[in-house]
Amino acid sequence: MHLLRNLTRRKVRTTLTILGITIGIWALVVFGSMANKINSLVEGGSSYFGDKIIVTDASDGVFGNAPMSLSVARGIDQVQGVAVAVPQIQLLLSTEGRGLSFDIPDQLQGQLAGADQGRETFVLRYTRGRGLAPEDEGRNVVVLGADLARDAGASVGGTFQVRDRPFEIVGILEPTLTAPDTTAYVPLRAAQEIFAESLPPIFRADLDTTDLASQVVVYPEQGADIAAVAARIETQVPNAATLTGAEFDTLVGSTTAIFNAIIVGVALISLVVGGLSVINTMAMAVAERTREIGIKRAIGGPRRRIIRELVTEAGLIGLIGGLLGLILGAVVIVLANEAGRESGTVLFELTPETAFFAVVFSTGLGMLAGLAPAWNAARLDPVTALRYE
Amino acid sequence: MSSPPPLLLEGRNLRKTYRLGRGNIVKALRGVEVEIAAGEMVAIMGPSGSGKSTLMHILGLLHGPDQDGGPPPELRVAGQDVTRLSDGARTRMRARQMGFVFQSFNLIPTLSALENVALAPDYAGASSVAAQAAGLDALELVGLADRARHRPAELSGGEQQRVAIARSLVNRPALVLADEPTGNLDTDRSTEILGLLRRFNREQGQTFVLVTHDPEVAAACDRIVRMRDGLISPALEPPALEPAAAAPRSAARESPSVPRSAEPARTPAPLRSD
Numbered sequence: 001m002h003l004l005r006n007l008t009r010r011k012v013r014t015t016l017t018i019l020g021i022t023i024g025i026w027a028l029v030v031f032g033s034m035a036n037k038i039n040s041l042v043e044g045g046s047s048y049f050g051d052k053i054i055v056t057d058a059s060d061g062v063f064g065n066a067p068m069s070l071s072v073a074r075g076i077d078q079v080q081g082v083a084v085a086v087p088q089i090q091l092l093l094s095t096e097g098r099g100l101s102f103d104i105p106d107q108l109q110g111q112l113a114g115a116d117q118g119r120e121t122f123v124l125r126y127t128r129g130r131g132l133a134p135e136d137e138g139r140n141v142v143v144l145g146a147d148l149a150r151d152a153g154a155s156v157g158g159t160f161q162v163r164d165r166p167f168e169i170v171g172i173l174e175p176t177l178t179a180p181d182t183t184a185y186v187p188l189r190a191a192q193e194i195f196a197e198s199l200p201p202i203f204r205a206d207l208d209t210t211d212l213a214s215q216v217v218v219y220p221e222q223g224a225d226i227a228a229v230a231a232r233i234e235t236q237v238p239n240a241a242t243l244t245g246a247e248f249d250t251l252v253g254s255t256t257a258i259f260n261a262i263i264v265g266v267a268l269i270s271l272v273v274g275g276l277s278v279i280n281t282m283a284m285a286v287a288e289r290t291r292e293i294g295i296k297r298a299i300g301g302p303r304r305r306i307i308r309e310l311v312t313e314a315g316l317i318g319l320i321g322g323l324l325g326l327i328l329g330a331v332v333i334v335l336a337n338e339a340g341r342e343s344g345t346v347l348f349e350l351t352p353e354t355a356f357f358a359v360v361f362s363t364g365l366g367m368l369a370g371l372a373p374a375w376n377a378a379r380l381d382p383v384t385a386l387r388y389e
Numbered sequence: 390m391s392s393p394p395p396l397l398l399e400g401r402n403l404r405k406t407y408r409l410g411r412g413n414i415v416k417a418l419r420g421v422e423v424e425i426a427a428g429e430m431v432a433i434m435g436p437s438g439s440g441k442s443t444l445m446h447i448l449g450l451l452h453g454p455d456q457d458g459g460p461p462p463e464l465r466v467a468g469q470d471v472t473r474l475s476d477g478a479r480t481r482m483r484a485r486q487m488g489f490v491f492q493s494f495n496l497i498p499t500l501s502a503l504e505n506v507a508l509a510p511d512y513a514g515a516s517s518v519a520a521q522a523a524g525l526d527a528l529e530l531v532g533l534a535d536r537a538r539h540r541p542a543e544l545s546g547g548e549q550q551r552v553a554i555a556r557s558l559v560n561r562p563a564l565v566l567a568d569e570p571t572g573n574l575d576t577d578r579s580t581e582i583l584g585l586l587r588r589f590n591r592e593q594g595q596t597f598v599l600v601t602h603d604p605e606v607a608a609a610c611d612r613i614v615r616m617r618d619g620l621i622s623p624a625l626e627p628p629a630l631e632p633a634a635a636a637p638r639s640a641a642r643e644s645p646s647v648p649r650s651a652e653p654a655r656t657p658a659p660l661r662s663d
Contacts, residue, residue, distance in 0.1 A: 005499045295495045298451060299556065300484020300512040302477065383451050386495065 003313050010285070014317065017274075017281040021321025022328065024271035025362045029329030031263040032358070033348035038259060040349055042252050044178020048122050049245035053218040053230045055085075058241035066214070067199060067207075068239075073216045075237050081224035082233070086115040087213035089191035091198065093148075093184055095163065106148060107183040108162060110191020112137065119219040124180060129156035129171030136187045142167035143185040146175035151341070160184065163194055177349070218242075271365060274321065278369035282314045286377040293377050294385025303378035310374035311367050318366020322359040329358075397563060397596045398425040398448055399465040404455040405443050417443040419619035420459055427467075427563065430590045430597040432607035435616035441600045442568060444616065448598060449487055449566040450479040467563060484512040488557025488595075492569035494549040496541040496556075502528060503537035506556045513560050527555035531585060547578035554585055558595070565589075567599045571606055583609050 007014050055076060057066040068087075076085040093106035113132040124131065132143055142160050144152070149172040152160060159166045162184060175181055186194075192212045196204060220229045230242040243251075286293070293306055333348040340346055405418040417440045425431050425448075433441045446452040447464065450471060454462035464472045471482065483489075488509070496505045507517075507524035515523065528534045531551040541549050550570065557565050570586065571579035587609055590597050599606060607613050615622040 002500065002504070009499065291495070292497050295491075295497060296508070296512075297480070298449075298483065298489050298495075299509050300480055300482075300487075301508070302480050302484075302512065305512070381452075383446050386491065 003309070003316060006285070006313055007316060010288075013281055013284070017277050017317055018321040018324065020274040020277040021271075021318055021362050021366065022324040024267065024274035025322045025325025025358050026329045026332070027270045027325075028264075028267035028361070029326055029350065029354060029358050030332055030348065031267045032354045033329070033333050033350040035260045035263045036351050036354060037347060037349040038256055040177045041179075042256050044176060045252065046245060046249050048179060049243075049248045050121055051220060051226060051245060053220065053226065053233065054243045055216040055218055055233055055237070056214070056241050056243070058234075058239045067195065068213050068216070070211045070213055072237060072240065073213065076216055076218055076233055076240070079229065079232050079236050081220050081229040082218055083221045084115070084117050084119055084219045086111060086217045086219070087188070087215075088217055089188065089195050089212065089214045091191070091195055091214065093162065093182075095198070105182070107179065108186065108191060108194065109183050110186045110188045110195075112188045116217070116219060122180075124176070125174040126171045127174050129169070131171055132185055132187060136170070137189050139187065140165060140167045140190050141170045141187065143171040143173065144169060145173050145181040145183045145185075147181040147346070148184055149173075162186070163197070165190075165194070271362070274362075275365045275369045278314055278317055278366050279372065281317065282310060282370045282373040283376075285313070286310065286373045289377075290380060290385050290388040293380055294382045294388065297380065297382035298386060306378040307371075307374040310377055311370045314370020314374070315363050315367035318369075319359065319363040321366070322362025325362065326355055326358050330355075394426045394428060395467075396424050396465070397427040397429075397467055398423065398598075399463070400424075400448065400454075401463040402454075402460045403444065403447055403462050403464065404458055405440075405447065405452065406455055406458065416619050418447070418454070421616075421619070421621055423448075423614065423621065425596060425598060427596055428590070428594050429612060430587065430610045431599070432610040432613045433598065433600045433616060434602070434604075434607050434613055439616040440619040441616045443619075445566050445568055445598065445600050448564075449489060450474070450483050453479075484509070485514075485560060486562050486564060488560065488562040488565040490550070490553050490557045490565065490567035490570045492572040494541070494546070494553050494573070496549055496552055498541050501538050501540055502533060502544065502552045502555075505541070505552055506559050509556050509559045523559050524555070527559035528552070530558065530589075531555045546574055547581060550574060550578070550582055551585065554582065554589075558589055558593070561593065562595065564596045564598065567597065569601055570599060571601070571603060579603070579606070 055072070057068040057072075059066060070087050073085045073087040076082055089108075089110040091108045093108045111132075113134045113136060126143075127146070129143070132141065142162065144154055144160060148154070149169075154160055154169050154172065156169050156172060158169050160169050161167070167184075167186060167190070173180055189210070192209050195212055195214060196207060196209045199207070218229070218233065220226055226244050227246070230244050233240050233242050296306060297303075330350055333350050337346050337348055400421060400423045403418050403421040403423070404416075407415040407417055409415060419440075421440070421444060423444070433444060435441045443452070447454050450466075454464060454472065456462065462472055463470070466482070466486065471479065474482070496502075497508070500508070503521065503524050506527050507520040510520035510523045511517065525534060525537060528537050531554055533548060533551050533555065536544060536548065541552070544552065550573075554570075557567070565586075567586065571582050574582060583606055586597055586599070589595055597610075599610060601607055
């Protein structure tokens with residue numbers, strides 16, 4: 001109670017200081033949530049890649065879009081250490097460009113159901129309907145990722161257009177916070193047709209559509225040295241380029257690390273400024289209350305009590321600022337995500353950890369900032385402090 | 390010298406020099422020797438700069454005496470040597486065994502009268518419930534129980550000083566030190582405050598040391614210590630006041646030195662060292 005009364009003694013000053021912390025924590029929450037989203041995309045990718053090796057055609061430098069023959073997959077099957085090689089078609093869902101985005105663009109993926117022989121460890125769950133089955137080959141059916149389904153307002157039994165072809169929706173996935181959310185899964189045969197159509201006419205002329213793949217997902221044998229298997233594939237299979245989970249991590253990890261550093265750095269700078277204003281506020285409060293501190297010391301108030309009171313007061317400033325910053329940040333994030341949802345761009349992810357860290361951090365920052373003024377106050381000579389006007 | 394009352398305060402070779410910047414040295418105390426008996430009410434008088442406040446600060450353990458510049462100082466409170474106590478130990482002793490009253494009341498403006506008084510038992514280690522109860526009792530003693538919830542700004546000067554007195558007495562300290570306790574009050578309020586101090590001295594047997602300019606305040610005390618230029622004037626004779634002028638003159642005042650004629654109504658509050 002006494003502490004709250006002390007906070008309200010200089011309402012304008014306290015409010016401005018709290019506002020400083022609020023802005024800092026707001027920045028930390030918003031930018032931190034942005035970093036969370038990016039990290040969860042990357043982590044999702046990383047766990048999706050996991051122990052897999054993705055093999056693409058090396059003749060075209062573009063990852064995942066040059067056609068390769070199914071026979072390549074059969075060739076990979078023979079490489080030592082490979083358990084299963086699953087040919088896939090991975091395409092952009094739409095041929096229209098969607099501008100620059102942090103999001104993974106919507107994907108179309110075609111694969112023979114069950115071809116992985118149960119080796120896939122990234123588990124997909126269905127909110128509605130079912131997954132694709134081997135019997136679906138030859139039919140135009142689709143399983144939609146959570147974001148795709150929501151954006152299209154799709155439901156099981158309805159129709160989903162893929163490049164002007166109608167597909168019957170048989171299942172909708174639970175959100176995974178990564179690639180599958182924006183992927184439409186179709187049977188291999190359907191994907192092959194779409195892929196073939198997208199190729200330049202010169203290619204198409206002497207092409208067996210049923211022999212088409214864009215990449216091969218390789219599941220190594222248990223305990224196999226993944227890097228060694230990947231190296232063997234590259235040497236033994238002509239025109240094969242490989243990407244392992246570890247390579248993915250280093251490839252994307254270094255980019256996101258820099259991005260995270262920038263984001264968190266910006267937020268921390270604003271918090272340093274906020275922290276300095278807490279120091280200033282507490283130093284002024286101590287100067288104004290010099291006499292009171294003298295009284296307290298004279299009548300037997302221990303130094304520790306004086307320090308504790310002032311540090312708690314500063315911590316309270318941090319706590320209030322932190323909570324306000326968190327609330328404001330959460331509002332901005334919810335609004336921005338709602339606005340971005342229509343265009344399929346969900347930029348922020350506010351995790352409980354970020355929220356907790358923001359509030360604990362701001363409280364700690366306040367207390368830390370209050371420490372030096374409190375220490376000075378406790379060291380005041382009571383007699384001098386009593387004479388202070 | 391047959392069984393004199395126990396000494397509550399004993400000081401010897403008390404010196405204090407303040408260095409206020411280059412070459413500006415103030416010798417506030419130049420080697421003072423003082424003895425104050427338990428249950429006494431003593432006035433310290435003297436002109437400005439005579440060292441009386443400094444002496445009070447040293448007796449109240451707010452400052453330590455200088456160790457250098459002469460024979461080693463000695464200060465005993467209830468027989469305990471306090472010359473070299475740590476700051477923490479002196480703070481504890483102030484909290485538990487001493488009470489302070491200041492000229493400008495010195496209440497915490499954001500705290501109610503009750504909270505101000507309860508601060509003292511709180512610092513002395515009482516639980517908050519016990520501190521509140523003790524605070525209310527003390528306010529009752531000074532006749533301010535009905536104003537317990539008021540902030541200092543809502544109280545008159547005299548009332549504020551009564552709150553301060555309640556705060557100084559709430560822990561039943563052996564020693565109450567008052568620096569010009571009536572300095573900011575008009576005559577009626579002064580008399581009232583003085584009456585209160587005198588009453589507590591009689592009824593609770595507390596020892597009072599009052600620093601004052603006011604001859605009437607001094608006259609109400611058992612004994613006057615006169616100071617000049619950082620020393621105690623050798624003669625501790627009773628104040629040269631006409632009997633008529635020293636209105637609330639106490640019977641004990643005429644006794645020239647330490648012993649008092651009348652035993653206090655209650656024995657002094659025992660010193661606690663826990």
